[in-house]
Amino acid sequence: MSQAHPYQTLISAANLLQNAQNPNWVILDCRHDLVDAAAGRAAYDAGHIPGARFANLDRDLSGAKQAADGSFKGRHPLPETDALLATLRQWGINDDTQVVAYDAQGSMYAARLWWLLRSIGHSSAAVLDGGLAAWQAAAGSLSTAEPAPAAGNISAKPPLTASVDAHDILHNLTNPRRTILDARAPDRFRGENETIDPVGGHIPGAKNRFFKDNLQADGRFKPGHQLHEEFGALISEPQAAIMQCGSGVTACHNLLALEIAGLHGAALYPGSWSEWCSDPKRPMAKGV
Structure with missing residues (x-):
């Protein structure tokens, strides 16, 4: 099921509430703490948007820190495309899936996932404007249930982003x-x-x-x-x-x-x- 007008930058909590049960939508919880790597998962386990899956910055949204020549690539290098695709498919993301990312840190981590999706040509990706606080302010409920792994078929397309080294x-x-x-x-x-x-x-x-x-x-x-x-x-x-x-x-x-x-x-x-x-x-x- 495709969408005529996908969300490509932001989505409001009100609009997410209206569409959260859509089977072709995937919601990803990107909460993280740079000084406490376990904090994001703990927050997810304590309560998240119903149906949301947890996206770990270090494991899912980053790659190896060391380059082939032994040089340091930074604290959060980009993941290899094949590894990113495998992760996205396990979350049930298809080529026509609307993805919504959120966090509770001013969207700083959700924006990373948004950019990564655009880097493989997936334009139907949006950040929940205002994050989890906006969801709760709109009377959105929380859940502790974690969805089972899925089998998406997302493929890489021409990038919608640019990068430099x-x-x-x-x-x-x-x-x-x-x-x-x-x-x-x-x-x-x-x-x-x-x-x-x-x-x-x-x-x-x-x-x-x-x-x-x-x-x-x-x-x-x-x-x-x-x-x-x-x-x-x-x-x-x-x-x-x-x-x-x-x-x-x-x-x-x-x-x-x-x-x-x-x-x-x-x-x-x-x-x-x-x-x-x-x-x-x-x-x-x-x-x-």
């Missing part, structure tokens, strides 16, 4: 034609209070766009026109923009915000700061 970033430093936006908190961008990566600072020339600045006070995304204005003040053309963060996760939040704003074509640097700072030969900056 560390070599591209290095080239841009010597021949700057692309704007780099860093989604981390301002203090980490400046090289202060770094508690996750071994080195503090940022890629020289990068600008800071904290991912939480995409949200309203209630945790929902700002309207598209407002995001368009705010990002427009930072980048001249999205096709010449690169989004990065600490490990390629919250950068996807900025990429989602750009799509909501109608600004298409920006690329992701998956390794982000965690990969970049692992090589002391790469230039680094601190402050603003």
